[in-house]
Amino acid sequence: MLATFRTYSLIFRTSIEERLTYRGDFAFATLMRFLPIVTQVILWRAIYRFDQSDAVGELNGYSYPDMVAYYLLAMLGRAFSSMPGLSSGIAREVRDGSVKKYLTQPIDMLGYLFCARAAHKAVYYLVAVAPFALVFYLCRGYFEIQPDARIATAFALSLVMAFLIGFLLEALIGLIAFWFLEVSSLIFIYMMLNYFLSGHMLPIDWLPAPLDTLVMYLPFTYLAYVPAAILLGKIGPHQFNETLAAGGLWIVVLLIANRVAYARGVRRYGAFGG
Amino acid sequence: MLAIDVQDLTKTYRVYRKREGLRASIAGLFRRTYNEVHAVAGVSFQIEQGEMVAFLGPNGAGKTTTLKLLSGLIYPTSGSATVLGYVPWQRENAYRRRFSLVMGQKNQLWWDLPAQESFRLHKEIYRIETEAFRRRLDELTDLLEVRKLIGQPVRELSLGERMRMELIAALLHSPEVLLLDEPTIGLDVVSQRKVQEFLKYYQAQRKITVILTSHYMKDVEALCRRAIIINEGEIKHDGSLAQIVDRFSTHKIIALQFADPVIPADLDRFGTVFDVEAPRAKLRVPRNRIPEILTALLSRYAMEDVSVHDRPLEEVIAEMFTSVREPIPSANGSAAPTGDQLLTTND
Numbered sequence: 001m002l003a004t005f006r007t008y009s010l011i012f013r014t015s016i017e018e019r020l021t022y023r024g025d026f027a028f029a030t031l032m033r034f035l036p037i038v039t040q041v042i043l044w045r046a047i048y049r050f051d052q053s054d055a056v057g058e059l060n061g062y063s064y065p066d067m068v069a070y071y072l073l074a075m076l077g078r079a080f081s082s083m084p085g086l087s088s089g090i091a092r093e094v095r096d097g098s099v100k101k102y103l104t105q106p107i108d109m110l111g112y113l114f115c116a117r118a119a120h121k122a123v124y125y126l127v128a129v130a131p132f133a134l135v136f137y138l139c140r141g142y143f144e145i146q147p148d149a150r151i152a153t154a155f156a157l158s159l160v161m162a163f164l165i166g167f168l169l170e171a172l173i174g175l176i177a178f179w180f181l182e183v184s185s186l187i188f189i190y191m192m193l194n195y196f197l198s199g200h201m202l203p204i205d206w207l208p209a210p211l212d213t214l215v216m217y218l219p220f221t222y223l224a225y226v227p228a229a230i231l232l233g234k235i236g237p238h239q240f241n242e243t244l245a246a247g248g249l250w251i252v253v254l255l256i257a258n259r260v261a262y263a264r265g266v267r268r269y270g271a272f273g274g
Numbered sequence: 275m276l277a278i279d280v281q282d283l284t285k286t287y288r289v290y291r292k293r294e295g296l297r298a299s300i301a302g303l304f305r306r307t308y309n310e311v312h313a314v315a316g317v318s319f320q321i322e323q324g325e326m327v328a329f330l331g332p333n334g335a336g337k338t339t340t341l342k343l344l345s346g347l348i349y350p351t352s353g354s355a356t357v358l359g360y361v362p363w364q365r366e367n368a369y370r371r372r373f374s375l376v377m378g379q380k381n382q383l384w385w386d387l388p389a390q391e392s393f394r395l396h397k398e399i400y401r402i403e404t405e406a407f408r409r410r411l412d413e414l415t416d417l418l419e420v421r422k423l424i425g426q427p428v429r430e431l432s433l434g435e436r437m438r439m440e441l442i443a444a445l446l447h448s449p450e451v452l453l454l455d456e457p458t459i460g461l462d463v464v465s466q467r468k469v470q471e472f473l474k475y476y477q478a479q480r481k482i483t484v485i486l487t488s489h490y491m492k493d494v495e496a497l498c499r500r501a502i503i504i505n506e507g508e509i510k511h512d513g514s515l516a517q518i519v520d521r522f523s524t525h526k527i528i529a530l531q532f533a534d535p536v537i538p539a540d541l542d543r544f545g546t547v548f549d550v551e552a553p554r555a556k557l558r559v560p561r562n563r564i565p566e567i568l569t570a571l572l573s574r575y576a577m578e579d580v581s582v583h584d585r586p587l588e589e590v591i592a593e594m595f596t597s598v599r600e601p602i603p604s605a606n607g608s609a610a611p612t613g614d615q616l617l618t619t620n621d
Contacts, residue, residue, distance in 0.1 A: 105382075269347070
């Protein structure tokens with residue numbers, strides 16, 4: 001047990017070292033991701049005709065400040081749930097045969113990838129914490145919330161879930177490469193679905209009934225909408241247990257799906273590429 | 275004691291057969307025809323602990339597939355195999371700690387980090403004791419002469435240096451079985467020889483069981499006494515390297531040096547003449563006619579020197595593979611030659 005922990009923590013540390021190799025490129029890419037936030041805020045400003053004589057007061061229960069706050073929090077959720085290169089990385093390793101290292105060494109592929117991903121995220125936060133803080137500071141006027149301990153805990157838990165569900169969903173898509181080898185169009189479809197169904201583009205409660213209820217049962221909402229909605233009070237404290245329990249259930253289901261896909265995939269595996 | 279026991283192992287792949295052209299591509303969207311490829315077809319062999327065995331065969335013969343089966347990368351279609359008592363494709367950690375697979379064209383080191391980081395990770399993954407780890411790392415970096423390079427990012431190393439690092443990574447946990455797939459592919463002669471010498475020394479010291487596939491006959495001749503020849507998924511020969519020449523080479527070479535500076539014009543009566551460089555010439559002669567031809571040559575011409583050679587292993591094997599359609603004398607895993615009068619065994 002202890003030895004297993006030591007192994008995975010070393011994978012974590014080594015991944016951080018690797019990640020820091022190209023620190024310039026990495027910092028640049030991280031900072032560039034803040035550009036869309038600015039354009040999105042300007043877009044919402046135009047939609048709400050903010051500061052103009054015919055300004056829109058509320059849309060579907062969201063005022064302009066609510067919308068900016070929602071969008072920023074959804075982006076924070078995505079900072080936990082997005083997994084750039086995870087699916088395509090697994091698919092590439094299956095296709096070119098480098099997946100063999102997980103099969104011939106006494107190591108678990110999903111555990112290994114999870115540690116590596118956690119390390120990537122840790123380095124990302126290290127670089128992104130300052131710009132995130134700056135953006136939130138500049139937009140502090142849009143936040144009217146005073147979270148108590150219960151809300152803060154639920155919010156923190158929902159971010160952890162965002163990470164876990166994001167990882168498990170993308171890993172699962174990557175594992176499909178054991179069957180189809182090329183999964184880039186599948187990844188594209190997943191990205192599109194994710195954009196709509198996670199609440200990245202619009203808050204889920206903007207969707208017409210009964211679509212909104214339906215979508216709330218899917219795992220995607222945990223990737224962006226749920227953390228933001230918890231902090232903004234769109235999901236009230238009386239719904240916390242239910243929401244988080246459902247998230248937990250999705251984690252278990254996805255974990256089992258990953259294990260099954262891996263076990264079956266490996267049986268099918270042809271070990272291509274010399 | 276047996277280290278590897280393989281019985282009737284078969285691996286059949288189903289591959290999509292695409293016909294030429296766009297029309298066929300579109301038809302392929304709806305209906306696909308598949309071909310069955312018998313990558314390994316009913317292979318059986320045993321390898322004793324401490325043996326070093328070469329797998330020989332042309333590309334696509336089934337060598338690598340066999341290694342993949344033995345390392346548990348793929349499941350067989352039928353048949354059985356045990357390595358150190360384990361069934362490889364069950365991939366128990368206990369088994370995975372006791373063997374190593376090195377593929378010359380694949381690397382498992384972290385590309386952007388120094389090799390020592392990968393080694394450290396191996397120490398944890400394989401649960402190597404700190405003391406043993408240090409000792410082995412010292413020994414291996416010395417033997418392979420890469421001590422100074424382990425702090426340098428792997429991407430900056432030459433191919434030969436990288437291969438040596440791969441070998442270190444593969445040997446740190448002191449595997450009892452080592453599977454090497456083309457370990458010297460793409461290396462220059464110096465690096466090749468270094469790797470050969472290292473493998474020879476290491477295997478002799480540790481008495482580990484090694485299977486090696488290689489296209490470089492030099493590797494094989496330097497390292498292995500026993501060779502299993504695979505072609506079209508089947509074992510064509512299993513025995514000593516020396517036997518291969520005896521068994522499959524129908525001809526020998528007679529090297530002649532004439533006393534006169536002129537090569538006799540009628541020399542081709544005795545065999546195929548080649549490498550003519552007066553006063554020297556070589557003759558390719560059926561083995562069963564050697565005594566008779568030698569006698570004739572010596573009585574007819576004045577000679578400075580005469581010697582009889584086996585054809586190079588490489589040539590014999592190349593010939594075997596180009597004439598696969600012809601039946602080859604049966605060699606079902608037994609080292610004993612069958613009753614072909616031409617054969618002589620020199621080991």
